[in-house]
Amino acid sequence: MIQNKKDYYYYLQADKEALDIKRKSPRPIVDDIWKFQRLLRKLEYTVNCKNGKIAKFYILLLKYRFHKFSRLLGFDIPINVFGPGLSIAHRGTIVVNGGARVGANCRIHASVNIGTGKDTSTTLVPTLGNNVYIGPGAKIFGKIEVGDNVAIGANSVVNKSFESNVTIAGSPAKIINHKGSKDLLFRYETLKEKE
Structure with missing residues (x-):
């Protein structure tokens, strides 16, 4: 912030x-x-x-x-949600709940929804780590945590937490490989660079 x-x-x-x-x-x-x-x-x-x-x-x-x-x-993007290094890829519908938290260096595509689960409160929202790539049409919701360096595939439905350094896709999302997001971002920082 x-x-x-x-x-x-x-x-x-x-x-x-x-x-x-x-x-x-x-x-x-x-x-x-x-x-x-x-x-x-x-x-x-x-x-x-x-x-x-x-x-x-x-x-x-x-x-x-x-x-x-x-x-x-x-766009329906509230303030104080995204860390530094935000990259919105295209015009188009992007809806983000004000309670969500997204770390540094996030690339987000059109038709993405980051929101709540069954309850509409701002406490049941996702937390995404640093260097996260979010493909077109992804839906991320619920009180979940997505780790650093994660790539989320197009049209994925993410409703459970995932560890760092993985690529996830599908509906519901599952780990498809351990490549992560490094090759998908223009700006990528390792934890050592931040210190």
């Missing part, structure tokens, strides 16, 4: 690397997803780090812009 300006700049840079973007700033027409992610991080920073009357007004303005942009792209 973004706690200060240094974190904010780190998240922006990590997201840019995860999207494999070399330009300094977004182009007006084709960089909608990068612009969305920058707005997401700005809203997170402002909500988490600013207070006062002017900040409250600015937060309302950012929330309005964020809501409008989310609807345009088909």
Whole structure:
């Protein structure tokens, strides 16, 4: 979670690397997803780090812009869910519960749902580790934990916990190999690099 300006700049840079973007700033027409992610991080920073009357007004303005942009792209992604290095692959429906927690360097595709199980509370939601790849159409739900370096195949239904360094697929999901997500991410960090 973004706690200060240094974190904010780190998240922006990590997201840019995860999207494999070399330009300094977004182009007006084709960089909608990068612009969305920058707005997401700005809203997170402002909500988490600013207070006062002017900040409250600015937060309302950012929330309005964020809501409008989310609807345009088909995203329902709340703030403070994804760690640094988020990479949204395409426009399209992505629905994420506000109680879910996803670690650093997540690549997520269209038609993904990360939500609750039978209960709609924010306590029965998934926790995903670092360096997770989520294929198109994956459904991840319930009070489960998915470890680091996991690749989730397209159209998988994940409703139980999985260990680190595996590839899972199917409905219900099961381990299909131990390759993991390393070759599927533009930005990949090992635990040693983080320290």
